[in-house]
Amino acid sequence: MAHRQHRRHLRRARVIAVLALCGTALAPTLPSSAGHGAPPPRTVSGWLPYWDQEAAYQNALRHADQLHTVSPFWYEAKSAGRVAGHTGAGSRRVIDGLHKAGIKVVPTVMERMRPGALAAVVTDKARRAQHVDALLRIVRSRSYDGIDLDYESIAPTGDAAYKKVGAGYATLVTDLCARLHALRKQCVITVSPKTRISGRVWDYRRLGAAADRLRIMAYDQHWASGSPGPLASPAWYEEILRRATAEVPAAKLEMGLPGYGWDWQVGSRDRARHVTWKEAEALRRRVGAPYRIDPVSKTPHFTYEEGGKSRTVWYQDARGTAAHLPVLRKYGVRHSVLWALGFEDPAVWRALATG
Structure with missing residues (x-):
C-alpha cells in the first residue's frame, strides 16, 4: 500500500515548492563531513518514479558515487501471464546512462490486482510458473541486472488465508530467484515491516534465503x-x-528510508496530502512555521492554518535520517533504499555517507 498511495498524490506540479525554496533560509542542516578521501561505499539504492523520471534520473547520476542500484518503478503485474509497462518503461537512455555511471538497474514490478487475484496466482502451481515466465520476459527484454518485486496486496491477507498465501508467495519468490540466479541476475524482494501488529504474511526467513536483497519499506508508521x-x-x-x-x-537487508511526508487536517478522516521534502519545507517557510524536531521520533513537523482549519505536517529530512541511522548500525544493517529519488532532502546523501 505504501508505494501505491504515494503515486496518487505525486502527479502534480512542484513549481510552488521550487519558487519558495529560492531566496529563503533553509532549515538547519547537517555539518559537512571532514576531510576528503575515497568516495563513500555504494550502500544506497533508490526507487526511480516513472511520473518524474527525468528529474529522478538526473538526481541518480549526481549521486552515482553512493548508489549501487536504481530500481525504476516501471512495471505492473496485471495477471499471471501479463506484466505491463508504465510510461517510459524500458528507456534505453536511462538504462545505459545508469550503467555508464556504474549503477545496477533492477526495475520494480508492482501490482494492484483486484482483491484475491494475486493470492490466486501465488497459491496455484501452474499460475505461479506462468507468472515467473512473465517476469523473466521482462528481465530479458533489456540489459537489466535483475528484478524487484513490490507486491503489496499480499500484506493485508485475512486471517483465514494468510498462511497459505504467505507460503505461496515465498514459493513463487524461491522459484523466481533460482531462475534469475541461473541467468546471473539479482533477485530483490520488497516487503512491508514485520512488527507485533503487522506483516505476519511475509515469510522473511524463506524470502531472505532466496533473495539477494530484502527491502523493508520502513516508513508510514503513520500514514x-x-x-x-x-x-x-x-x-x-x-x-x-x-x-x-x-x-x-543483515547483509541482505535494505532499510527503506522516506524522503517525503504527510499533511493531515487535524480531526478529519480525510486522507492526508502527500508532500516531498522540498514541498514540506517550502510550505513550512511560506506559512512561517518554525523548524521543530519531535524529541521522540527525531523527525521534523509543524502545524499551520488553512481556510480556518488546523493542519499538521510530519516529514523526513537529513537531520531526522541521521538520528535514525544509529539503529541500523546497531543491527549491522549497512544498506538502505530511498523512496524515492527526487523526493529527498539533498543533505541526506551526506548523512548516509557519514552515518
Whole structure:
C-alpha cells in the first residue's frame, strides 16, 4: 500500500515548492563531513518514479558515487501471464546512462490486482510458473541486472488465508530467484515491516534465503488514512530490525528510508496530502512555521492554518535520517533504499555517507 498511495498524490506540479525554496533560509542542516578521501561505499539504492523520471534520473547520476542500484518503478503485474509497462518503461537512455555511471538497474514490478487475484496466482502451481515466465520476459527484454518485486496486496491477507498465501508467495519468490540466479541476475524482494501488529504474511526467513536483497519499506508508521504522526522513529526501527535480523542476514537487508511526508487536517478522516521534502519545507517557510524536531521520533513537523482549519505536517529530512541511522548500525544493517529519488532532502546523501 505504501508505494501505491504515494503515486496518487505525486502527479502534480512542484513549481510552488521550487519558487519558495529560492531566496529563503533553509532549515538547519547537517555539518559537512571532514576531510576528503575515497568516495563513500555504494550502500544506497533508490526507487526511480516513472511520473518524474527525468528529474529522478538526473538526481541518480549526481549521486552515482553512493548508489549501487536504481530500481525504476516501471512495471505492473496485471495477471499471471501479463506484466505491463508504465510510461517510459524500458528507456534505453536511462538504462545505459545508469550503467555508464556504474549503477545496477533492477526495475520494480508492482501490482494492484483486484482483491484475491494475486493470492490466486501465488497459491496455484501452474499460475505461479506462468507468472515467473512473465517476469523473466521482462528481465530479458533489456540489459537489466535483475528484478524487484513490490507486491503489496499480499500484506493485508485475512486471517483465514494468510498462511497459505504467505507460503505461496515465498514459493513463487524461491522459484523466481533460482531462475534469475541461473541467468546471473539479482533477485530483490520488497516487503512491508514485520512488527507485533503487522506483516505476519511475509515469510522473511524463506524470502531472505532466496533473495539477494530484502527491502523493508520502513516508513508510514503513520500514514495517509491514519492519525497524524511521524513516518518512522528509532523505537519503531528497533522493533523492525530486531525481528528482521533474527530471520534474515543483515547483509541482505535494505532499510527503506522516506524522503517525503504527510499533511493531515487535524480531526478529519480525510486522507492526508502527500508532500516531498522540498514541498514540506517550502510550505513550512511560506506559512512561517518554525523548524521543530519531535524529541521522540527525531523527525521534523509543524502545524499551520488553512481556510480556518488546523493542519499538521510530519516529514523526513537529513537531520531526522541521521538520528535514525544509529539503529541500523546497531543491527549491522549497512544498506538502505530511498523512496524515492527526487523526493529527498539533498543533505541526506551526506548523512548516509557519514552515518
